[in-house]
Amino acid sequence: xxxxxxxxxxxxAGLPGAAAPSGIGAGTPGAAAAPESAAVPESPVASGNxxxxxxxxxxxxxxxxxSGPGEHVESSRAAGGSGDRAxxxxxxxxxxxxxxxxxxxxxxxxxxxxxxPLPRTRVYLDAGHPGWHTVxxxxxxxLAAGADRATGFFLNVSGYRSxxxxxxxxxxxxxxxxLAGHGHDPASCADRDWSRQEARAWLGARAEVLDPARMKHxxxxxxxxxxxxxRPPAGRHPDPQDWCNPPGRGLGARPTLxxxxxxxxxxxxxxxxxxxxxxxxxxxxxxxxxxxGMVAPPAGEWFATQALELVRLARPGIIPEWVGMxxxxxxxxxxxxxxxxxxxxxxxxxxxDRPGGAASPGGAPAPDGDxxxxxxxxxxxxxxxxxxxxxxxxxxxxEP
Numbered sequence: 001x002x003x004x005x006x007x008x009x010x011x012x013a014g015l016p017g018a019a020a021p022s023g024i025g026a027g028t029p030g031a032a033a034a035p036e037s038a039a040v041p042e043s044p045v046a047s048g049n050x051x052x053x054x055x056x057x058x059x060x061x062x063x064x065x066x067s068g069p070g071e072h073v074e075s076s077r078a079a080g081g082s083g084d085r086a087x088x089x090x091x092x093x094x095x096x097x098x099x100x101x102x103x104x105x106x107x108x109x110x111x112x113x114x115x116x117p118l119p120r121t122r123v124y125l126d127a128g129h130p131g132w133h134t135v136x137x138x139x140x141x142x143l144a145a146g147a148d149r150a151t152g153f154f155l156n157v158s159g160y161r162s163x164x165x166x167x168x169x170x171x172x173x174x175x176x177x178x179l180a181g182h183g184h185d186p187a188s189c190a191d192r193d194w195s196r197q198e199a200r201a202w203l204g205a206r207a208e209v210l211d212p213a214r215m216k217h218x219x220x221x222x223x224x225x226x227x228x229x230x231r232p233p234a235g236r237h238p239d240p241q242d243w244c245n246p247p248g249r250g251l252g253a254r255p256t257l258x259x260x261x262x263x264x265x266x267x268x269x270x271x272x273x274x275x276x277x278x279x280x281x282x283x284x285x286x287x288x289x290x291x292x293g294m295v296a297p298p299a300g301e302w303f304a305t306q307a308l309e310l311v312r313l314a315r316p317g318i319i320p321e322w323v324g325m326x327x328x329x330x331x332x333x334x335x336x337x338x339x340x341x342x343x344x345x346x347x348x349x350x351x352x353d354r355p356g357g358a359a360s361p362g363g364a365p366a367p368d369g370d371x372x373x374x375x376x377x378x379x380x381x382x383x384x385x386x387x388x389x390x391x392x393x394x395x396x397x398x399e400p
Contacts, residue, residue, distance in 0.1 A: 109146040122151035122265075124219055129156045130169035130192050131229060139176045139186040147177060151265075152217035158271040159221065160249055162228040167261055168196065170218040174263050175203055178215045212262040223269035226250030226315035237290060238283025245277045245289065245296050245306055250313030274307030275300055 108125070116123045125147050127138050142153060153173065155166045169192055176189035184206075190199040203210060230246030253267045278299035280289040289296045297303050311318055 105144050109149075112146040112150045116150055124152050124154040125150055126157070127153040127155055127170075127173055127218070129159045129161045130165045131159075131161055134193070135169070135172045135176050135189050135191045136186055139173060139180060139189065142173075142177060143180060143186075147216060148181060150216070152219070152263075154270075155218055155220045156225060157221040158224075158277070159243070160225050160227075160229040160246065162225055163220070163222065163253060163267075165228075166220045166225075167264060168192075170220070171203075171263060172199065174215045174218065175206075175210055178210055179206060182209050215263060217263050217265045219266045219268055220264065221270040222252030222255075222267040223271045223273050224249055224310060225252040226310075227313055232291070239281075241280055241282050243277065244280035244282075245292065245303065247291055247309065248313060249306075249310060250315050251310045251318055252315065254316075273310050274302055274304070276303035276306065 112123050112125070115121055125142055125145050127133070127142060147153065153170075155161075155170055161169075172190055172192065176184075176186050179189060180186050190202045194202070227248060227250040230242045230249065232240035232242055232246075251273055255266070255268050257266050259265070259267060276297040276299055278296065279286065280291070280296050281287075282290055284290045287295050292305070294305070
């Protein structure tokens with residue numbers, strides 16, 4: 001894939017792209033396209049209703065995302081059938097009786113056929129994540145949506161599944177797609193519930209048709225998967241909603257095109273880290289999220305508590321070096337801070353200023369260093385520091 005080795009690391013890269021319309025038929029794949037060396041932008045397909053694996057109910061009381069086998073999974077016969085036409089992708093589109101589902105598939109196939117031929121454009125279809133769809137249920141849907149004419153599929157958008165889970169699931173889905181193109185019935189493909197030893201042996205016996213250069217590739221969303229999925233204690237909540245603002249999660253791998261996997265084209269930050277997943281009532285009466293003990297912001301709005309968790313628990317780490325120096329040296333931060341850095345600074349200062357903290361002997365607040373001997377700003381300093389949109393300046397700082 002030509003272009004720079006690392007895609008821009010941002011909160012959902014807002015780069016040009018296109019998506020098939022969403023909300024036409026639940027449980028069907030969506031399409032997203034982006035320039036070859038850019039991150040896939042968040043779109044209705046990536047995070048709205050109707051995408052095969054990324055849709056998230058966002059409001060209080062919405063149904064929980066299925067997280068285990070058997071939920072929201074069509075049988076291979078219902079989704080794709082079997083028999084003489086096993087290798088014909090069109091057979092998967094012929095059977096859905098629901099007109100909206102058929103329209104959804106038609107719209108996505110149109111998107112694939114329109115976008116894939118464009119210069120420097122690749123199209124990936126939504127394949128959910130390994131905790132949702134089985135390989136045997138998602139492959140017929142991808143074929144019905146035109147995956148045979150697209151570059152590949154995307155995984156884990158807005159999700160928390162680990163890199164290892166996504167890479168293995170991606171390999172299984174890509175292998176099944178390749179085998180279906182050679183007349184193999186997806187209903188008998190190696191699946192996520194197989195042991196890896198068993199699945200590798202099964203794939204090895206079919207290696208002659210599993211050439212990575214000819215197989216479908218995939219991209220993954222690593223914006224919030226640094227700590228993997230949340231495992232809520234059994235019985236704690238009537239409906240755990242493990243996908244909804246789960247506690248203790250972290251940012252994942254930075255966006256990159258270097259994955260060391262011939263099938264894995266890129267790790268991207270598609271979901272904006274710090275955006276709320278919704279009310280997260282977990283089967284309770286509300287309005288508070290019983291796991292966090294607070295009212296979470298509506299879906300899509302900034303959730304500072306979650307944003308700080310993602311930064312603190314990022315894997316690999318992301319906390320700026322100056323944060324760890326504040327307690328020891330009482331350093332003053334840069335003149336302008338992003339909202340996350342400003343919150344980290346204040347949090348570190350509070351820790352340092354507590355009795356026994358490292359700010360100064362006895363836990364007294366440390367001096368503000370280069371602000372002058374009196375520790376006060378000049379009269380015009382705050383006024384001279386214009387605040388760029390979306391940033392926090394020192395005049396907005398709140399002392400502990």
